[in-house]
Amino acid sequence: LKNxxxxxxxxxxxxxxxxxxKESVIPETSPTTRKRYESLxxxxxxxxxxxxxxxxxxLRVTRFKNYLATxxxxxxxxxxxxxxxxxxxxxxxTQRHYWVTLSTILNYxxxxxxxxxxxxxxxxxxxxxSVEANYLEVEEIKNIxxxxxxxxxxxxxxxxxxxxxxxxxxxxxAIEYSDIDFENATIKINKTSEYIAGExxxxxxxxxxxxxxxxxxxxxxxxxxxxxxxxxxxxRLLMRC
Numbered sequence: 333l334k335n336x337x338x339x340x341x342x343x344x345x346x347x348x349x350x351x352x353x354k355e356s357v358i359p360e361t362s363p364t365t366r367k368r369y370e371s372l373x374x375x376x377x378x379x380x381x382x383x384x385x386x387x388x389x390x391l392r393v394t395r396f397k398n399y400l401a402t403x404x405x406x407x408x409x410x411x412x413x414x415x416x417x418x419x420x421x422x423x424x425x426t427q428r429h430y431w432v433t434l435s436t437i438l439n440y441x442x443x444x445x446x447x448x449x450x451x452x453x454x455x456x457x458x459x460x461x462s463v464e465a466n467y468l469e470v471e472e473i474k475n476i477x478x479x480x481x482x483x484x485x486x487x488x489x490x491x492x493x494x495x496x497x498x499x500x501x502x503x504x505x506a507i508e509y510s511d512i513d514f515e516n517a518t519i520k521i522n523k524t525s526e527y528i529a530g531e532x533x534x535x536x537x538x539x540x541x542x543x544x545x546x547x548x549x550x551x552x553x554x555x556x557x558x559x560x561x562x563x564x565x566x567x568r569l570l571m572r573c
Contacts, residue, residue: 343446345388345437346381349373352440363534364526372433375400380434385441390451396434397455400427427458468495489560493519497547502526506535509561517554520546 357369379396380388404419405426411417422430435452442450468476473495480488493504502524511520522544525535538544 341384341386343385344381345383345385346377348385348441348446349377349381349437351444352437356440362536363528363531364536367528369433372430375403375430376434376437385438385446388438388451390454393434393451393455397427397431397458400430400458424458424460428460431457485556485560485563489556492553492556493549496549496553497521499547500524503538503543512557514554514558517549517551518546519549520544 353369357366361369376396379399380392383392400422403422405422407420408416409418409420431452435450435457438447438450438452441447476491476495480491483491490504493499493507494501497504497519499519499521503521506523506525507519507521511522512518513520522537523535524538524543525533527533
């Protein structure tokens with residue numbers, strides 16, 4: 333009793349997830365990661381939450397892995413008429429996310445002394461399928477740029493910046509005028525933005541230092557960005573009136 337061994341022996345996974353959340357997730361992760369973990373914990377709680385930590389065996393983990401391979405997701409499969417005829421299975425990548433989250437939770441349980449070993453370490457993770465990247469061809473890019481000429485400048489410049497920098501969506505959304513060097517034709521990527529329901533737009537540093545980089549852009553895009561800044565300033569003045 334003095335060492336709280338009895339309490340640890342009786343702790344259920346669903347209750348330990350709350351401990352992990354308060355002591356590890358909240359202080360050490362970003363709002364984006366917390367939102368993702370919140371979703372990933374749902375099937376873990378549903379399938380294993382009622383079990384005591386000490387009862388989560390290699391067999392239980394294996395059954396959970398098999399469950400992820402057969403359960404339906406919320407992504408619908410529609411026929412030619414647009415009617416929902418079924419729902420897709422979780423992709424191997426999604427299955428792996430759930431499995432890794434469970435392993436992370438159980439690793440933390442080992443760290444705090446609730447478990448002596450992580451049963452996930454004795455079960456192979458869901459295998460990932462190699463997917464060949466799908467790139468735009470030069471002619472496709474030319475067609476897109478031609479069609480963009482008819483679009484409003486706020487839409488046109490966004491897509492043009494995406495094409496000529498190859499930056500991620502969140503990185504492009506975080507670009508400020510101070511990041512653009514119009515004279516030397518460069519854009520500095522040093523942060524990322526994302527909208528999170530209930531919290532609004534969150535801007536933060538990239539995950540790794542390698543993501544911070546300076547990208548050279550063509551003079552064509554420099555002119556477009558200058559035109560966009562003029563339009564943007566005009567819109568701001570109109571909002572003040």
